[in-house]
Amino acid sequence: MTCEAFSSGSSYLHRADPRVKILCAIFYSVVVACLSGMPLQYAAFIFSAILLSTARIPFRMILRRLAVVNVFVLALWLVIPFSTPGHVLFHAGPLDVSSEGICAAFSITLKCNAIIMANLALLSTSSMFSLAHSLAHLKVHSKLVQLFFFTWRYLHVLEDEHRRMVQAIRIRGFSPRTDMLTYRTYAYLVGLLFVRGYERGERVYKAMLCRGFDGTFWLLHHFHLHGRDIILAVVMGLVTVALAGMEWMGIPH
Amino acid sequence: MHISEGVLTPEILVIGAAGAAVGLAIGLNGLKSEDIPKVALLTAAFFVASLIHVPVGPSSAHLILNGLLGVILGWQAFPAIFIGLTLQAVLFQFGGLTTLGVNTMNMALPAVLAGFVVRPFLKSGRPTPLALIVSGLMAACCIMLSALMVSLALAFSGQGLEAIGKLIFMVHIPIAAIEAVITASVVGFLLKVKPEVIVGEQMNRKQDTKGRTGVAAAVLLFLSLFAVPAHAHKVNVFAWYDGSKVELEGYFSSGVKAMSSPVTVTDEAGKEVFRGKTDDKGRLSFVPPGKGKYHVVLNAGMGHMAETDVEVDTEPVGKAGGVAAPATEKTLPQTQARDKSVEPAGSVRGAAPVASGAASASELQACVTPHEMEQILDQRLSPIRRELMVLAEERDKIGMSDVISGFGYIMGLMGIALYISVKRKENS
Structure with a gap:
């Protein structure tokens, strides 16, 4: 992107x-x-x-x-x-x-x-991060800022996952057409994206817990x-x- | 399905922003802090999925998947879509800052509704045919509902934009069909592979009663959306003088009557001569104090006013009394009777006015002054005026029936397609 x-x-x-x-x-x-x-x-x-x-x-x-x-x-x-x-x-x-x-x-x-x-x-x-950061300083709802922050952080990770999956189906001879096979393939691809996202989200949260996350999003850098x-x-x-x-x-x- | 900057009127922008704020508040309120990474990751997954282009015949369309989003995230669809649209606005300049509220509302509200409808069918955690059909149908409805909201937002923003709104609606019909197929397959896939993504989220949610108030809130939010624009666009007022009194009628360009709206009438000097309210048919009549031009102002609320001028060119009959009054009383029932006979006997009607016209013409020469003739003509023409008004209303109306028939069309086609596909799967 x-x-x-x-x-x-x-x-x-x-x-x-x-x-x-x-x-x-x-x-x-x-x-x-x-x-x-x-x-x-x-x-x-x-x-x-x-x-x-x-x-x-x-x-x-x-x-x-x-x-x-x-x-x-x-x-x-x-x-x-x-x-x-x-x-x-x-x-x-x-x-x-x-x-x-x-x-x-x-x-x-x-x-x-x-x-x-x-x-x-x-x-x-x-940069997106500095925008998210300043949203937090502008007293936007903390949960919204956190969502925004994490979404942006992991967008590229999932984008990479997506690219790898597309490569995998291409290698197996997939070429998109207007038929059920194509739509079903895309659906499974999207489904897999959700599964990966869900599992990664759980892991991220556990990793954060290990580092003492208690729901507050600390702002270290101030403008x-x-x-x-x-x-x-x-x-x-x-x-x-x-x-x-x-x-x-x-x-x- | 983004509306870009600079297109919508401030009223629509404010309504959208207010609705989105309510949705965001509900969504964020129900979001527990331990779920934030998960919801964020799913939002990111949706963002990536929305970049996928699937072929549709010769062209291609990108996935929207807001129905699926509603099924998986529920009310959290509001923050998810809000963030997705913000990212798109800042990164690609699609949509925009000012339209963020309207766009969020258009996409997220149908998503939340779809979630409420589909989730009960997925409780078992198994990919039953019924569950898949319902999720597919709701995904299609969701897209069409979003398209409908986009076209309504456009239609209320300008007369020329209505055509674009209709175009957008039409374009989304094939997209809705594809979304239905893909959503049903994704739901089936997830239920087979990782039901927690759908069902787990659901278990986190509180008891049924809470769900029911949620449904009520979503439905209310949705209905309010239709109620508000009914006022948020052009209001018209028609006024005419029929020889004895001034009649007026107010209506919105969607055809809704301007009921119990205050009306103020001023004369040429700006002095107020009459003040009243329209009845439940949007009508009002009053007897003007004398000859002259009158200025009629109808206030339909929310700062929407319509004004028109009406010219009273003869002394009102009610006031003049004497000779003129009985004459009008006689002719009034006559015109009404003729009006009623229109439907049963069309051919007879053609002959009758000619005869009476010929008779009255000779009589008129003898005993009716031109002044009285004008009054009679005014009365005779009043049904025609009414007819013209109905036509004008018809012309201004938004083609809602087209829009609704589109819905039924898709539902039917999708139902048949999914039924066949499920049958085939069962056979094999």
Whole structure:
């Protein structure tokens, strides 16, 4: 899995405190998702692009990631302009293209990309463990953080198991088709994955008991707010509040 | 089946987040700390399983397995799915932060329901045909329910998105069939190889009574989901003047009537002239104080308002009294009677109005003023107005019958397929 591809780096955003980044990402995303006016959506889009550029992630990697996500958006473009009633702009065969539909699709594209770029810049520049860690510091329910932590820890282990099983069935001449044999094989593969996961979970818990686990998840490393984190928080906070305020008062209309 | 960022309206996002929070709280509350590694490992297993692509004819689909998740984890399906979706949002930017609540709800609620239905059949710990059929059917229902919730969330977010919602629903029909086969096989496999994964989890759970309250909670959560959107989308109000009073009717775009909703009427100067509530059919009528334009505002709760203007172009009959009042009383029953005769005698009806029309035309020339004729026309046209309104409602309605028929279709097909496969296995 090409998972934490963006998490290594030394840019300003990579070094920022993940707690600040998580909070900024959540508030900014929620506000952008609620924007209704086109000018504000443009503003959010441009701001997200600037934010992402400060993360100094290779441009091609970003483009590839955004391209995958925009496949969903493309699907919207194939339907919304035709299905939204309103002022008919032109006819495309038997279908009418409405200007309202095009506006709606465009606004979704802007908002979606603005949020995703901001989250790439803020969240993907941290490793999963440091995100889990800061969730614990942000007083998220301890059980949820532990689940998150263990899931991420053993995801790769099970992924390896899965890869080995797929290799094993390939060696025995399996090639996937649309038939019962294929589905049953996949089902047994999934079943075996659960058996392995279940057994490993038991072993992990016993190992933890041996090391004196009593249900508390100790935090040894603590984050410290630096000047740069406060600057990030203030800038993001100001932009978020400005966007929310202008949306609330309906200024650009 | 993720809804991506920026598509849904804030209302839907809030409903989803609230529902997911309730589910998460129940799930985490029931999770004992010694089970955390196990549940986490199973969550990881589901995450890996969801990356498996199985061939479906010329294309392929990835497994969702939320039905199976519900069977194995019960209420813990909520945290498991929440974590899976969070990982996907952060790692691949699929779904998103703001839609996390809605997406969790869409996937986890059907999973929990499936778990409650299937688990009693698995108590014996043996892979009986009945147990496998039930788990397969519930897995298919689970996928279709998730698809239904996704399409409803989209439909309530915008008129143009409704089409996409329907498309998503259709696409998931074959996926549901595959999920049914795979889930039934996985359940069979697990019961044979390691029943603790399913049954052991179940034993950890408390007595039956607790299970029953759990079922009730899940069902309630599910029903509330349908009740809330009934208010959370467009509300319309129609108002017309029939010569004596203004009638109005409010309804939601799903066709549900806006019952006992407060209505305020103001005149052109903005002065309030009438205030009332719609009845249980969403209707209301009042006698306007005089000529002029009136502004009608219907408040359907939760910040959903509909407004419309109605023009009263003649002095209301009820007020004017004298000559006009008896005339309207005479014509009113007449129009109603004609309305009723529509079904039994269609051909006769065609001739009658022509004759009476011809008669009244000559009479009108002689004794009816244009002012009175307008009133009569208004009355005659009121059934047609009503017809138009019904049509408009019909047009705005979401194709719920399509959606429900889809369910039945799958259930039937899956039942037959599984029956045949089990029979064949018994024979061999």
